[in-house]
Amino acid sequence: MTFARRLFPHPILTVLLTLVWLLLVNSFSLNSLLFGLILGILIPFVTSPYWPTRTHFRNPLMIVEYLLVVLWDIVVANVVVAKLVLFRRNRDLHPNWVTVPLELRTPAAITMLAGTITMTPGTLTADLSSKGHSLLVHCLDAPDPDAVRDEIKQRYERRLLEIFE
Amino acid sequence: MELIVEIVVAFFLVVSGIFGFTGSYGLIKLGDPMSRLHAPTKATTLGVGGLLIAAIVSTYVFHDHLSLHELLITLFLFLAAPVTAHFIAKAHIHRHEKAEDLPDPGPDPEWAVLHHDPDDVHRRTPTGNESAR
Numbered sequence: 001m002t003f004a005r006r007l008f009p010h011p012i013l014t015v016l017l018t019l020v021w022l023l024l025v026n027s028f029s030l031n032s033l034l035f036g037l038i039l040g041i042l043i044p045f046v047t048s049p050y051w052p053t054r055t056h057f058r059n060p061l062m063i064v065e066y067l068l069v070v071l072w073d074i075v076v077a078n079v080v081v082a083k084l085v086l087f088r089r090n091r092d093l094h095p096n097w098v099t100v101p102l103e104l105r106t107p108a109a110i111t112m113l114a115g116t117i118t119m120t121p122g123t124l125t126a127d128l129s130s131k132g133h134s135l136l137v138h139c140l141d142a143p144d145p146d147a148v149r150d151e152i153k154q155r156y157e158r159r160l161l162e163i164f165e
Numbered sequence: 166m167e168l169i170v171e172i173v174v175a176f177f178l179v180v181s182g183i184f185g186f187t188g189s190y191g192l193i194k195l196g197d198p199m200s201r202l203h204a205p206t207k208a209t210t211l212g213v214g215g216l217l218i219a220a221i222v223s224t225y226v227f228h229d230h231l232s233l234h235e236l237l238i239t240l241f242l243f244l245a246a247p248v249t250a251h252f253i254a255k256a257h258i259h260r261h262e263k264a265e266d267l268p269d270p271g272p273d274p275e276w277a278v279l280h281h282d283p284d285d286v287h288r289r290t291p292t293g294n295e296s297a298r
Contacts, residue, residue, distance in 0.1 A: 023237045078184060078211040085191040085204065095200045101271040118247035121206045125247070126199070126254035130280040134271035138254065140195075140203045145268075 007041070009048040012055065014040040055108045055164070062163045069155065073120050081121040084141050096142040097126075100135045100149050104157060109164040110135075116156050123148065170226045174219045181215030188212055198257055202250055209246045214239065 008014060014037075021036030022028060044051075057063070084093065100117075104110050110132065114125040117137055127136040142148050188208025195201045217235040224232045258267070258278045270276050 020237065020240070023233050026232060026234055074210045074214075078207050081191075081203065081207055082184060082187040085187050085194060085207075090194070090196040093196070093200070095197065097268045099268045099271055114251065115243070115247040118250050119206060119210060119243060121203060121210065124199075124202055124206070124250055124254065126251070127258060127276045127278050129270040129273035130275045130277050131273040133273045136258075136267065136270070136276055138199050138202070140200055 007045065010044040010051060010054060012057070013044045016040075017043055053107075055106065057163060058165065059162050062159060066156075066159045066163065069159065070116055070120070073155070077121045081140060084122075088141075093141050094143045096139050096145050098123075098137045098139055098142065098145040098148050100137055100152050100157075102132070102134055102157070103153075104160055104165065106164045109160045112164075113152075113156055113160055117152060123152070167226070170222060174223045177215040177219035177222070181212050181219070184208060184210075184215065185212035198261070199254065202253060202257075206246065206250065209242050213242060 017040035018033070018036035021039055022032055025032040025036075102110060102113075104113060110128070114128070114135060117123050117125045117135070122140045124138045124140075125135055126138050128134075129136070137148070137152070139145070139148050185208050188204045188206075191204030191207070192201055195204060217238060221232065221235050224230050255278050258276070264275065264279050267276060267279075274280075
């Protein structure tokens with residue numbers, strides 16, 4: 001392992017932490033930028049034993065598209081689920097478990113997918129299989145579990161595969 | 166101009182109120198624990214989201230001050246909410262669900278919560294606990 005690699009184990013995390021610090025300070029000055037950079041270098045360096053592999057973005061521009069798709073889906077799904085909660089009787093709901101087999105292998109990507117599934121209302125990640133090859137998803141109303149699985153794979157996993165792998 | 170901004174701010178506040186209410190109502194109304202877990206995701210996404218957009222717009226227009234703290238709240242919520250939901254779901258499966266009731270875990274033998282491997286060094290067995298003390 002080279003010296004630079006050991007000093008900056010996660011360059012993306014360094015940039016991200018500096019940005020978060022600037023946002024926390026809520027104003028821009030050379031002072032806070034410098035302190036943010038110090039934190040951004042120190043925290044990844046100290047915590048690097050817990051993150052042994054470095055995350056690569058194969059296609060960083062896709063992240064923007066992914067975020068927009070997810071935001072739009074959150075708005076749409078919110079309205080759908082609000083209708084279910086307010087106007088549907090409980091016994092007409094079909095809560096269901098769905099298995100989503102994963103093509104993703106990067107831990108960061110799987111975490112992103114699991115988080116996305118939870119944040120879009122109506123679906124929720126409950127568990128990972130013991131060797132990490134599929135996700136257990138709970139759906140609030142899924143008369144057809146296969147459709148839910150296909151939508152998750154089509155909309156989110158395909159894009160994450162392009163971003164990470 | 167001010168009137169338009171006020172209408173926009175009011176619109177986002179109303180949206181956040183509606184979804185915050187639906188989230189809390191769903192928590193009471195839905196039938197089983199796993200379904201109840203779905204309700205708060207609405208309150209955290211559009212509920213808090215609408216409130217934060219309203220806050221950013223109103224401080225920017227009426228107080229001439231662009232505050233981006235609100236973006237951080239969104240970021241922290243999006244980091245914390247899925248993890249919390251995941252842990253509650255895991256605890257629920259651990260205590261109330263059997264492997265037969267869950268769907269087939271695909272290529273792997275078991276779901277992680279229900280997985281018991283005596284040779285797994287990462288999982289502390291009762292005897293392992295004794296020696297650690």
